[in-house]
Amino acid sequence: RHHVLSLADFTAAEYNTVLQTAASFQEVLSRRTKKVPTLQGQVVANLFFEASTRTRSSFELAAKRLSADTLNFTASTSSMTKGETILDTAKTYLAMGTDIMVIRHREAGVPNAIAAEMDRLGVKVSVLNAGDGQHEHPSQGLLDLFTICTLIDPNNPRLELLKGKKIAIVGDILHSRVARSNIWSLTASGAQVHLAAPPTLLPKLFAEYIFEEAEANSQHLITSSSPQSPNRQLFIHWQLEPALQDADFVMTLRLQKERMTAHLLPSLREYHQLFGITRTKLQLCNPNVKVLHPGPVNRGVEISSELMDDPEFSLIQSQVTSGVAVRMALLYLLGSSKVERI
Numbered sequence: 001r002h003h004v005l006s007l008a009d010f011t012a013a014e015y016n017t018v019l020q021t022a023a024s025f026q027e028v029l030s031r032r033t034k035k036v037p038t039l040q041g042q043v044v045a046n047l048f049f050e051a052s053t054r055t056r057s058s059f060e061l062a063a064k065r066l067s068a069d070t071l072n073f074t075a076s077t078s079s080m081t082k083g084e085t086i087l088d089t090a091k092t093y094l095a096m097g098t099d100i101m102v103i104r105h106r107e108a109g110v111p112n113a114i115a116a117e118m119d120r121l122g123v124k125v126s127v128l129n130a131g132d133g134q135h136e137h138p139s140q141g142l143l144d145l146f147t148i149c150t151l152i153d154p155n156n157p158r159l160e161l162l163k164g165k166k167i168a169i170v171g172d173i174l175h176s177r178v179a180r181s182n183i184w185s186l187t188a189s190g191a192q193v194h195l196a197a198p199p200t201l202l203p204k205l206f207a208e209y210i211f212e213e214a215e216a217n218s219q220h221l222i223t224s225s226s227p228q229s230p231n232r233q234l235f236i237h238w239q240l241e242p243a244l245q246d247a248d249f250v251m252t253l254r255l256q257k258e259r260m261t262a263h264l265l266p267s268l269r270e271y272h273q274l275f276g277i278t279r280t281k282l283q284l285c286n287p288n289v290k291v292l293h294p295g296p297v298n299r300g301v302e303i304s305s306e307l308m309d310d311p312e313f314s315l316i317q318s319q320v321t322s323g324v325a326v327r328m329a330l331l332y333l334l335g336s337s338k339v340e341r342i
C-alpha cells in the first residue's frame with residue numbers, strides 16, 4: 001500500500017505495524033531532542049481544502065519531527081479562488097517535488113481521486129486522507145486505536161488488546177467520518193462495538209433496520225457482508241443507556257451542525273439530555289471507563305464541559321498527543337523508502 005485512504009481494508013498486521021511504529025515514535029517524542037532524520041529531503045504537502053486545527057497541525061509537526069520539509073496549503077488563500085482545479089493544484093505540488101500529500105476535503109472521495117491521478121501518472125507520491133466529507137478519517141481512527149491500546153499496555157500496544165472490550169460510539173454517526181474509520185478499526189480488533197444515536201443521526205441503512213426490527217430491548221445486531229471485511233458485527237441502539245451499560249470506552253462525536261439541514265438539527269438542550277455524556281450517565285459503565293472525543297467539541301452538547309476536563313475519565317488531550325506519534329508513523333511508513341511498508 002502506498003496510500004492511506006480508508007481503514008476498510010486494513011489488515012491486523014497493518015494495524016499492529018502502525019501501533020508499534022507509533023509507540024517507538026512516542027518514545028522519541030519523550031526525549032529532549034524530539035527529532036529524527038528519517039525523512040530528511042522529503043516534502044510533505046498539507047493540502048487542506050476544509051478547516052482543521054489538530055489534524056493539520058499534528059501532520060505538520062509529525063513531518064517536522066521526521067525532518068521533512070513541509071508545505072501548507074489553504075484553499076481560501078490559494079489560486080483555487082481564481083479557478084484552478086483540485087487536480088491541477090495537486091499536480092502543481094507534485095511538480096515541486098512533493099513526496100506525500102495529506103488531503104482534507106469537505107467532499108467524500110477527493111483524496112481517492114488525487115491518489116488515482118498520481119497512480120495514473122505513474123509517480124511514487126503517497127496520498128494520506130486527512131478527512132473527506134462523511135467518508136473516513138483514517139489517521140483519527142488510528143490515533144484513537146493507539147490511545148486506547150497504549151492505555152491498556154503502554155509498552156506493547158496491539159490490536160488484540162481490545163478483544164472483548166465494550167466500546168460505545170455515541171452521537172452524530174450519520175455525518176461522522178471519524179465514526180466510520182473507528183468502526184473499521186474497532187470491529188477488526190474483536191471489540192464489541194455499540195452505536196447509539198437518534199435514528200435521524202444514523203446512516204439510513206441502520207435507521208431503516210431499526211424501524212423494521214423494532215423490539216422491546218431496542219438493541220439490534222447487524223453483520224457486514226462487505227467482501228473486503230466480512231462478518232464485522234455492530235450493535236445499534238437508538239437509546240443511550242443500553243450502549244453505555246458496562247462499556248469500557250465511550251467515544252463521543254461532535255454534532256456536525258455545519259453538515260445538517262435545519263430539519264435534522266435537534267434541540268441542543270434535548271440532545272444533551274438524551275445523548276450527552278455526563279459523569280452521572282457514566283455510572284452505567286465499567287467503573288474504569290474512559291471517554292474519547294475526536295474534537296473539536298461542542299461543550300455541554302455531546303459531552304458535559306465538566307467531564308471533558310476531568311482527567312479521571314477524559315482521554316481527549318491524550319488523543320491529541322497520540323496524534324503526533326501516529327502521524328509520524330504513517331509518514332515514516334509511507335515515505336521512508338518509497339517501498340510498500342504497510
Ligand code: CP
Nearest residue numbers: 052053054055294295
Ligand atoms: N479531529 C479532527 O479532525 O479535528 P480537526 O478538524 O481540528 O482537524
